[in-house]
Amino acid sequence: MTTREASPSEDLFLGCLLGGALGDALGYPIEFVRSEKQIIERFGATAPPDLSYASEVRVSDDTQMTLFSAEALLRARSAGSGAIVPFALGAYQRWYVTQELAPRDRVRHRSGEGLLLADPRLYARRAPGQTCLSALSSSFTRPSIATIDDPPNGSKGCGAVMRAAPFGLAARTREDAFVVARDAAVLTHGHPSGYLSAAYLAALVHDIARGATLEEAMGLADALLVREREHQEVAAALTRARALAAGGALSPSAIEQLGGGWVAEEALAIAIACVLQATARSVAQTLWRAVAHGGDSDSTGSITGNLVGVMFGASALPVHWLSQLELRDLIERVARDLHAAAMGSGRPDPTDYPAADGVVRVPRWNA
Ligand SMILES: [Mg+2]
Numbered sequence: 001m002t003t004r005e006a007s008p009s010e011d012l013f014l015g016c017l018l019g020g021a022l023g024d025a026l027g028y029p030i031e032f033v034r035s036e037k038q039i040i041e042r043f044g045a046t047a048p049p050d051l052s053y054a055s056e057v058r059v060s061d062d063t064q065m066t067l068f069s070a071e072a073l074l075r076a077r078s079a080g081s082g083a084i085v086p087f088a089l090g091a092y093q094r095w096y097v098t099q100e101l102a103p104r105d106r107v108r109h110r111s112g113e114g115l116l117l118a119d120p121r122l123y124a125r126r127a128p129g130q131t132c133l134s135a136l137s138s139s140f141t142r143p144s145i146a147t148i149d150d151p152p153n154g155s156k157g158c159g160a161v162m163r164a165a166p167f168g169l170a171a172r173t174r175e176d177a178f179v180v181a182r183d184a185a186v187l188t189h190g191h192p193s194g195y196l197s198a199a200y201l202a203a204l205v206h207d208i209a210r211g212a213t214l215e216e217a218m219g220l221a222d223a224l225l226v227r228e229r230e231h232q233e234v235a236a237a238l239t240r241a242r243a244l245a246a247g248g249a250l251s252p253s254a255i256e257q258l259g260g261g262w263v264a265e266e267a268l269a270i271a272i273a274c275v276l277q278a279t280a281r282s283v284a285q286t287l288w289r290a291v292a293h294g295g296d297s298d299s300t301g302s303i304t305g306n307l308v309g310v311m312f313g314a315s316a317l318p319v320h321w322l323s324q325l326e327l328r329d330l331i332e333r334v335a336r337d338l339h340a341a342a343m344g345s346g347r348p349d350p351t352d353y354p355a356a357d358g359v360v361r362v363p364r365w366n367a
Pocket residue numbers: 060061062126127298299
């Protein structure tokens with residue numbers, strides 16, 4: 001890999017975030033359709049021409065939280081800080097505000113809080129993950145930041161891996177990508193399979209953006225994964241994904257052998273099985289394969305989109321779907337800002353990305 005290691009292009013950053021949002025929007029209308037048979041009967045086995053195939057085009061919490069992960073990195077860069085995790089907590093608390101704030105309070109809250117809170121389109125509940133909401137609600141009164149040794153819960157839902165890609169894009173090294181994504185994941189998901197899946201995805205994104213093939217990146221991420229306590233469940237899910245992808249064309253029922261993707265290691269495995277068979281010319285069909293199953297379609301679509309996007313770039317994403325994508329302008333702006341910051345082109349705009357972590361702590365009245 002070293003000979004091809006290069007500065008990642010802006011197209012790959014755009015591809016990673018836009019691809020994730022496309023997969024999210026494609027899967028969101030069928031997240032709660034519990035059978036692949038029903039989905040195929042209603043919408044077909046091949047990718048629909050329109051993102052609005054089932055309902056109005058909407059991205060969900062997966063895309064919202066991914067934008068807040070990117071915001072955390074940009075605000076840390078504004079502050080000149082290498083300690084990303086407090087910025088991630090502040091960012092996810094701001095996402096929590098977009099989900100919980102009464103409409104009349106929104107305008108007041110938005111002022112001075114940066115690019116994302118200033119965008120009224122983000123104040124939308126799109127089936128947000130209950131684990132994220134409850135862990136973030138508790139974070140306001142938690143005396144210290146959650147860590148892998150002091151986790152907030154035992155959850156391994158996929159709500160941390162689906163937001164982890166930006167940590168891989170921006171990190172200086174694979175090890176940093178892995179550790180920062182892990183420690184930002186454990187803010188809401190305390191089970192090792194929950195946070196190690198996020199770490200693994202970030203390591204893949206880091207290396208693929210810098211010239212590795214998916215197979216090379218997986219080998220390098222495997223070496224980081226096996227150093228961690230209780231990594232076996234994620235490693236076993238990855239082994240199943242590789243075996244399934246090596247066994248020939250994936251059918252929707254084959255995908256379901258990997259589980260429903262409601263938990264992190266299954267969502268990661270479904271995405272990897274799909275992406276192992278992807279080519280630059282099959283992006284739409286790869287994304288449809290990743291969502292047309294009875295499981296957590298928007299999250300498996302999101303992770304798959306992050307990976308195909310960083311492998312093939314925004315220029316390989318379906319143009320017509322992009323023209324229909326909700327928040328496209330905001331996603332592109334954040335991806336460009338993240339690319340500029342990661343490439344060292346000065347500090348981000350402090351109005352868009354204030355130089356403070358923004359963590360809110362409310363003391364317990366009875367403490
Ligand atoms: Mg979602």
